[in-house]
Amino acid sequence: MSSDPLMAPAGAHRxxxxxxxxxxxxRFWKVGxxxxxxxxxxxxxxxxxxxxxxxxxxxxxDGVGYTRFLVPGLMMMSMLQNAFANPSSSLxxxxxxxxxxxxxxxxxxxxxxxxxxxxxxxxxxxxxxxxVWLVAWLFVPMPVHNPVxxxxxxxxxxxxxxxxxxxxxxxxxxFDQLAAFQNxxxxxxxxxxxxFYSIHSLPPFWQSxxxxxxxFYTIDGFRYGFFSASDVSPWLSLAAVSLAFLILSACxxxxxxxxxxxxx
Amino acid sequence: MSALILxxxxxxxxxxxxxxxxxLSGVKRQKGFPALRDVSLVVEHGxxxxxxxxxxxxxxxxxxxxxxxxxxxxxRARVCxxxxxxxxxQSRRALGIVPQELVYDPFFTVRETLRIQSGYxxxxxxxxxxxxxxxxxxxxxKAETNMRALSGGMKRRVLVAQALVHRPPVIILDEPTAGxxxxxxxxxxxxxxxxxxxxxxxxxxxxxxxxxxxxCGRIAMLKQGELAALDTxxxxxxxxxxxxxxxxxxxIMHDDDAPHxxxxx
Numbered sequence: 001m002s003s004d005p006l007m008a009p010a011g012a013h014r015x016x017x018x019x020x021x022x023x024x025x026x027r028f029w030k031v032g033x034x035x036x037x038x039x040x041x042x043x044x045x046x047x048x049x050x051x052x053x054x055x056x057x058x059x060x061x062d063g064v065g066y067t068r069f070l071v072p073g074l075m076m077m078s079m080l081q082n083a084f085a086n087p088s089s090s091l092x093x094x095x096x097x098x099x100x101x102x103x104x105x106x107x108x109x110x111x112x113x114x115x116x117x118x119x120x121x122x123x124x125x126x127x128x129x130x131x132v133w134l135v136a137w138l139f140v141p142m143p144v145h146n147p148v149x150x151x152x153x154x155x156x157x158x159x160x161x162x163x164x165x166x167x168x169x170x171x172x173x174x175f176d177q178l179a180a181f182q183n184x185x186x187x188x189x190x191x192x193x194x195x196f197y198s199i200h201s202l203p204p205f206w207q208s209x210x211x212x213x214x215x216f217y218t219i220d221g222f223r224y225g226f227f228s229a230s231d232v233s234p235w236l237s238l239a240a241v242s243l244a245f246l247i248l249s250a251c252x253x254x255x256x257x258x259x260x261x262x263x264x
Numbered sequence: 265m266s267a268l269i270l271x272x273x274x275x276x277x278x279x280x281x282x283x284x285x286x287x288l289s290g291v292k293r294q295k296g297f298p299a300l301r302d303v304s305l306v307v308e309h310g311x312x313x314x315x316x317x318x319x320x321x322x323x324x325x326x327x328x329x330x331x332x333x334x335x336x337x338x339x340r341a342r343v344c345x346x347x348x349x350x351x352x353x354q355s356r357r358a359l360g361i362v363p364q365e366l367v368y369d370p371f372f373t374v375r376e377t378l379r380i381q382s383g384y385x386x387x388x389x390x391x392x393x394x395x396x397x398x399x400x401x402x403x404x405x406k407a408e409t410n411m412r413a414l415s416g417g418m419k420r421r422v423l424v425a426q427a428l429v430h431r432p433p434v435i436i437l438d439e440p441t442a443g444x445x446x447x448x449x450x451x452x453x454x455x456x457x458x459x460x461x462x463x464x465x466x467x468x469x470x471x472x473x474x475x476x477x478x479x480c481g482r483i484a485m486l487k488q489g490e491l492a493a494l495d496t497x498x499x500x501x502x503x504x505x506x507x508x509x510x511x512x513x514x515x516i517m518h519d520d521d522a523p524h525x526x527x528x529x
Contacts, residue, residue: 016384016386018383019380019388020383023380026372030371097367098367101333101363102367102369102380102381102384103384104332104333105359105361106356106381106430107353107356263333264277
């Protein structure tokens, strides 16, 4: 044994953030069949059924068939759900198995923990999104008219849900609490935000309600990236999505800094 | 600069929140639970220090405050001169903790687990040291085994290895030999004693008092959150007249004249 206990080893002043990020990435990648392939198959099934039933009956934008209209919505829905699932499932599993202590003992700041969990969630969301996009080409060509807008909305939207997943993971002490968060908040907000329809097809009251749902702006802005057409201005969507991301991030950072349900 | 300085540490855990039914039926709000009361002690560099006490005496709370897992209600704790709250990065770099619970991440192998733990401390290329720890803890042949596939004793060894990956000058072992076989105990104590001889400060909590008597130069005993005794092992044995540390421990724990009992009355 050749250690000098009073001398810090070389590299001891580097940040632990890259390792935490890599660990969170490899955590979902090691079970990629469940975390990436399965949601792609689910989206594929939605696409198969809805495009078969509605292709010739619904046209939302001029020159855009229903299947093409549906693909960005399905992509975004899959991205949102998986970006949420990554930090929330990681945190709840770590809490229940007790191995959360391994990230609480090292010199990781609340900002490093936040950034690693949120970035890993974004990467998982984008991986699933790209997978759904590639599979969708089997049905219909899906060129992206405005790649910067599409990528920007995809990243910011995954960021929102990843931060929300982090908050849900911090708050939940049991799996059923996390399931309640997913089933009673995330799923309705996603389904009622225009994944399968344009909000212009809704009655005025529900159109107004939809405009208070930040998820609506993620999907509408993302569609703009594909078709250069959307229900509301992409700038309004960008503002709404950015604001939601900033507010949620501030909340999550505050909770982490306080050690909410982490350090008693 | 001392390895550990604890100044007037107290911790009162918040009471459980009342349910709506309890509030409506007039159940009064409970007081918080005082787990630690005004504990002060200093551990010097290179010491092998024992922290003893019955279950619920506050040992794990004390360790958790040093580790930054629990916020003290009052008082301060410093590791190698670094405040555990204000200078948390330096204090945590100086500290390696073997937790009491047998916890592990089922996604990774032993080597991956140790590489990840190294990385959290900013150490990227640490394989030479990791191999040395694995070898000393008899884990080399399990390096590529998934954590799920290890026996309880092997998982315990990995926990020790995880606490050592960043070569901390201060090592805290919270009941490391609870429920482990003789072979592991010997391997563990040989290794930890060698680290202590090389200058690492060791703080040990255990219910096996013969281990504490054999290994620890000084001992602190906690009783219901208060410091009931603090002295060298030999001085404690001489003062309380026991044949061994177990008898001394029992006498101290049942000493009704201890000043802290007046506070509890």
